[in-house]
Amino acid sequence: MGLSCGNPTAIASLKPGEVVLDLGAGGGFDCFIAGSKVGATGRVIGVDMTPEMIMKARRNVSTYTAQTGFSNVEFRLGEIENLPVADASVDVVISNCVLNLSPDKARVWREIARVLRTGGRVAVSDLALLRPLPEALRTDLEALVGCVAGAISVSEMRSLAEAAGLGSIELRPKPEYVDALTDWNDPLYQRIMQALPAGTRPSTFVVSLDVTARKN
Numbered sequence: 001m002g003l004s005c006g007n008p009t010a011i012a013s014l015k016p017g018e019v020v021l022d023l024g025a026g027g028g029f030d031c032f033i034a035g036s037k038v039g040a041t042g043r044v045i046g047v048d049m050t051p052e053m054i055m056k057a058r059r060n061v062s063t064y065t066a067q068t069g070f071s072n073v074e075f076r077l078g079e080i081e082n083l084p085v086a087d088a089s090v091d092v093v094i095s096n097c098v099l100n101l102s103p104d105k106a107r108v109w110r111e112i113a114r115v116l117r118t119g120g121r122v123a124v125s126d127l128a129l130l131r132p133l134p135e136a137l138r139t140d141l142e143a144l145v146g147c148v149a150g151a152i153s154v155s156e157m158r159s160l161a162e163a164a165g166l167g168s169i170e171l172r173p174k175p176e177y178v179d180a181l182t183d184w185n186d187p188l189y190q191r192i193m194q195a196l197p198a199g200t201r202p203s204t205f206v207v208s209l210d211v212t213a214r215k216n
């Protein structure tokens, strides 16, 4: 149902009536949370490029509607580099652990800026690098945190949002998220800890990052 690295709906300060777009919605977990926050007068669109995930998310809609009484969440098949969403039609773009997977992140940020209304905002959680992964540990660290192969640095993330014309950009690294993944009894984790440079831990290299921004 969910493979996340943060809680974008918690940092988005969603209000009733808003239109929310979730990039890489997966099974729809964040869309359903967003839907209950924006209520009957709001709308949530989840976009995902994987037909199986869209089918899964659509199957979850009936349970959501039965539980909340809202029919305000829809899922669209598409790529976040080419969003099936009209210009200036969205109040809030959210995304949870997806941007790092895109081969063209600059284009994703331009698409975010295109679909946002003036005054619209971004609330994204993703994985980002604080420093390059040690080559000898790259595969193991990637296996530990998942979804990190395409992660970029925190400063690159800022540059991409800026280049797309967004303002009020705030980046909050959250090392505790990666630390919480660690299981001392996991042989993979033990192997990583033995091989890490002295005084470092996985979150020295990769962190969960909350990104907020605004279209002015």
Ligand SMILES: C[S@@+](CC[C@H](N)C(=O)[O-])C[C@H]1O[C@@H](n2cnc3c(N)ncnc32)[C@H](O)[C@@H]1O
Pocket: 001, 002, 003, 004, 005, 023, 024, 025, 026, 027, 028, 029, 030, 047, 048, 049, 050, 053, 078, 079, 080, 081, 095, 096, 097, 098, 101, 102, 103, 147
């Ligand atoms: C790690 S999962 C996260 C799913 C969901 N956001 C969550 O928190 O559970 C990544 C999702 O992004 C989708 N995805 C990856 N790259 C994408 C792209 N370029 N365009 C659209 N969807 C993409 C995948 O199909 C997958 O469902």
